[in-house]
Amino acid sequence: MPDSSVPEEPSSISREIVELARMVRNAGKCVVLTGAGISTESGIPDFRSPGTGLWSQVDPMAVLSATAFRTKPEAFYQFILKLCETLQAAEPNDGHRALATLEEMGFVDVLVTQNIDGLHQRAGSKNVLEVHGHLRTGTCVKCGKTYEMGLVLDAVRRGELPKCSACRAMIKPDVVLFEDPLPIDFVLAQQAVVESDLLIAVGSSLEVAPVCYLPAMASHLAIINLMPTGYDSRADVVIRAKAGRALTALVDAVCLGSDGNGRSEQGNGRNGGSSIE
Numbered sequence: 001m002p003d004s005s006v007p008e009e010p011s012s013i014s015r016e017i018v019e020l021a022r023m024v025r026n027a028g029k030c031v032v033l034t035g036a037g038i039s040t041e042s043g044i045p046d047f048r049s050p051g052t053g054l055w056s057q058v059d060p061m062a063v064l065s066a067t068a069f070r071t072k073p074e075a076f077y078q079f080i081l082k083l084c085e086t087l088q089a090a091e092p093n094d095g096h097r098a099l100a101t102l103e104e105m106g107f108v109d110v111l112v113t114q115n116i117d118g119l120h121q122r123a124g125s126k127n128v129l130e131v132h133g134h135l136r137t138g139t140c141v142k143c144g145k146t147y148e149m150g151l152v153l154d155a156v157r158r159g160e161l162p163k164c165s166a167c168r169a170m171i172k173p174d175v176v177l178f179e180d181p182l183p184i185d186f187v188l189a190q191q192a193v194v195e196s197d198l199l200i201a202v203g204s205s206l207e208v209a210p211v212c213y214l215p216a217m218a219s220h221l222a223i224i225n226l227m228p229t230g231y232d233s234r235a236d237v238v239i240r241a242k243a244g245r246a247l248t249a250l251v252d253a254v255c256l257g258s259d260g261n262g263r264s265e266q267g268n269g270r271n272g273g274s275s276i277e
């Protein structure tokens with residue numbers, strides 16, 4: 001007869017997930033860094049997985065650059081319109097929801113995302129740093145007046161270039177374009193990673209600068225990604241699985257506790273340690 005007082009470990013929880021759960025529970029401060037790979041299960045293609053529709057006909061660096069915005073604004077905005085329609089049709093997936101749960105439970109302190117799709121916030125994550133900006137609003141390049149992206153896209157659909165109602169200068173989406181300086185969120189992300197005990201990188205090739213430098217600043221590193229990354233060899237744990245499944249299993253494992261005895265005595269969240277042994 002199985003002992004019913006001992007919680008059964010779900011068979012989907014691999015040894016790596018259990019090890020990562022232990023690290024999460026013991027981390028004084030845990031930061032998660034997400035990339036386009038966490039949103040592929042919501043139907044949004046990433047840049048680097050083979051044959052991904054949205055990006056297969058265009059070079060993202062050419063079409064989403066500050067030069068393209070300045071020199072070919074019509075083509076730039078036609079692409080932004082298509083991109084926004086793709087993002088708006090998407091819903092948060094199990095991976096986004098699992099990260100929101102981990103934050104709510106007190107196990108994730110800061111979520112740094114390279115994504116511009118807003119799905120983390122829609123899943124319930126609160127402390128999100130958007131190091132590549134977002135597509136919720138646009139700003140006049142001259143006077144700084146801010147506009148809801150819906151209004152900006154209405155102008156594009158009418159065949160017009162979105163111009164500021166106050167000064168008639170162009171409105172630029174609040175996304176960080178190639179060639180743009182990085183926003184304050186990147187400085188805050190750097191600080192959060194340096195102060196953390198654990199960085200979990202999820203669904204990112206970790207190749208896009210300067211975000212690709214963040215894992216090198218982490219004292220402990222875990223990677224959840226379908227394909228190998230340049231940081232795998234220095235990571236404490238590498239989980240080669242889909243983000244949705246891996247993060248759902250991580251929530252289960254964190255709840256079970258690495259020793260299988262349930263939540264820590266401290267109650268909400270981690271074991272209260274300031275570092276990972």
Ligand code: NAD
Pocket residue numbers: 034035036037038039040041044045046047048049114115116117132202203204205206207208224225226227241242243244
């Ligand atoms: P990337 O395309 O370079 O890498 C994505 C990685 O995710 C790949 O290594 C791939 O193997 C992995 N992956 C794909 N699906 C996965 C899944 N279900 N589970 C786990 N891993 C999965 O993406 P990046 O590193 O974020 O860098 C590209 C840039 O693209 C970023 O600057 C980002 O702003 C931008 N981007 C954003 C979105 C979005 O907002 N959703 C979409 C495309 C690109």
